[in-house]
Amino acid sequence: MPDLSVELAGVKLKNPLMVAAGTPTINSKAMIKCIKYGAAAVVSKTITYAKLHRLQPRPRFYVVHPESVDSGFYSLYSVELMSELPPEEAVEDLSIAVKYARRYDAIVVASIAGRSMDEWVKLSSTVEDAGVSMIELNLSCPHVEAEEGSLMGKIAGSDPYIVGKIVSTVKSTVEVPIAVKLTPHGADPLAVALAADKAGADIVVATARFQGLVVDIDSMRPVVWGGLGGYGGPWMSPISCSWVYRIVKSGVRACVVGSGGIAGYEDILRFLMLGCRSVQICTAIIMHGFQFIARTLKALDNWLADRGFSSVNDVVGVALPNIVSFEELDRVSVxxxxxxxxxxxxxxxxxxxxxxxxxxxxxxxxxxxxxxxxxxxxxxxxxxxxxxxxxxxx
Ligand SMILES: Cc1cc2nc3c(=O)[nH]c(=O)nc-3n(C[C@H](O)[C@H](O)[C@H](O)COP(=O)(O)O)c2cc1C
Structure with missing residues (x-):
């Protein structure tokens, strides 16, 4: 049996599979299910003081090409906002998950989003007190618009200067490792990763989803909820891989976690081969259920065993030397x-x-x-x- 354990910013994970913030981690009950199915880490739904981001629109999900979910040719369009729980309740709920995770050799990561530096400070110290092993800064939420506050979501996450400020503020507040989730939407994830790294981030997660707009031509209005939404699916994993590659190649000190579009063990391997030590998954678990976690870990284990790898760490970064640069592309052979x-x-x-x-x-x-x-x-x-x-x- 290959050893699946990895180390992420000094924290041991029993395997590389982290469940990303989202519906599968909506509360402690859901997080416990992820842990039972074998996840090494769960990232909570984002905790925020912003009331408008806690009140869920209904309905809020739309699957593009539902007939192709099993073959992986679908997109998930949704406008699920952050945790519905007010921070005080969310933190209480987090500590239930933390207690449970310890029994299963898993960890809990708290995702937070502040609107001001004061909120970032308050949220980070409160969730640290709940016993989480890491804190993830949600600097990627696709639903945040400029007028709501320049220190939240994809708006703050597109600005390397602001990201650096938030990271250094949170870093000086807490002792647990800090992860920054990068947005691919209208931002340069490499520039943001470099700023986060310089400010002391321990981990960068590349990347979250895009924002999209799906219009129904018969009703002549956007589907279901009538507005913009987060847009992702298996098609985005090569995009995330390209950012992971650029960030790893830039030589950042922070660990790089791969995310965005992971649809199976093959995608996990791709991110690991590009230098990630772990990955985060959300959409695939929404589409296939918690069982996806156990199934994917088993498939990863089998792939490694079949090829004689004794540890998952043996594949980390192995694809990097094989990537041909633009200048080196073969323009000569016939x-x-x-x-x-x-x-x-x-x-x-x-x-x-x-x-x-x-x-x-x-x-x-x-x-x-x-x-x-x-x-x-x-x-x-x-x-x-x-x-x-x-x-x-x-
Ligand atoms: C329905 C849904 C809800 C999400 N909620 C959150 C959230 O509360 N906080 C957060 O940081 N990311 C959230 N995400 C983003 C995911 O954590 C993840 O970064 C993104 O979906 C890309 O990974 P995936 O392709 O595996 O889903 C959500 C995604 C989806 C689809």
């Missing part, structure tokens, strides 16, 4: 496509997508004109029957 006629189903998808006009019907058969083929590889990639191969010829 490639040409060829079609295996036995496999070709004559759907002509390759031909429609060949903008070099290299694929055509000749003598009744789909053929690649070797003179016109530029070796771009699109046809091989798009072919549904895998009939096209790209060969390097020079």
């Amino acid at each position: 490639y040409k496509s060829g079609i295996d006629r036995g496999k070709c189903i004559s759907c002509m998808r390759c031909s429609r997508s060949c903008f070099y006009e290299a694929i055509k019907i000749m003598d009744g058969e789909v053929t690649v004109d070797q003179e016109l083929c530029t070796g771009c590889g699109l046809c091989a990639s798009i072919c549904p029957s895998k009939a096209i191969t790209l060969r390097r010829i020079g």
Whole structure:
């Protein structure tokens, strides 16, 4: 059995799977379920004094392409706000989860969002008193708009200077490690990560969701609640991976936690291979239930065991040396496509997508004109029957 334990900012996690702040961590009852299903850490719903962010709109969820949830081609659009509990009650509830987590060798992370420096200070010291192992600063909430307060959510989280100020203030208030959740929405997550790192953040989480707007063309209004919403899904994990790579490559001292679009053990491995020691997951658990946690951990364990890895740490950062820079891209080699006629189903998808006009019907058969083929590889990639191969010829 491979050892799944990792270390995150000096705190031992029994495995790399953290449940991100959201519906699966809405209260201690839900957090306890995550822990029972094997999560090493749970991040609470964000605790805030902002009343408008505690009162949930109803209804607030819309799944785009629900028929494709199992195949992973869906998006989750939602306007679930922060914890409904006022901070005093939320903290009491947190301490129940903390007690329970200890029994299961798991940890609880408190997510907080202040509107002013005073609130950031008050919230951080209150949740530390509840016994949490880490504090996560929600500097990513997609629902926060500029007029509500420049020290909250994606608005504050887009400004490296403000993020630095909040981090150093909270850092000087508490002793537990501090995580900063980065927004990908209208921000430069690398610049923000660098500012957070400089200000003393122990962890950066890359990244939270985007803000979206889904309009129904029949009613001519946005679906369900009629306004903007958070927008994410499995499609966003390569975007998060690109930020993780840039942040890791920048040499930050803070640990980088991968998040955004994780749909299974393969995504966890991708983030680990880019240098993360742990990941955070929310949407996949909403879509598949708490069982997703146990299933994914088992699959991760199996993958490592099948390949003879004795520890999950052995894959951390292994993909980094294989990433080719823009300058180093191969602009010299010559490639040409060829079609295996036995496999070709004559759907002509390759031909429609060949903008070099290299694929055509000749003598009744789909053929690649070797003179016109530029070796771009699109046809091989798009072919549904895998009939096209790209060969390097020079
Ligand atoms: C319904 C829902 C509620 C969320 N609530 C919170 C929250 O209270 N605080 C927070 O920091 N992030 C919240 N998030 C963001 C997630 O923690 C996570 O950063 C984001 O969804 C990307 O990860 P994922 O693709 O695994 O969901 C929420 C996400 C969803 C979908």
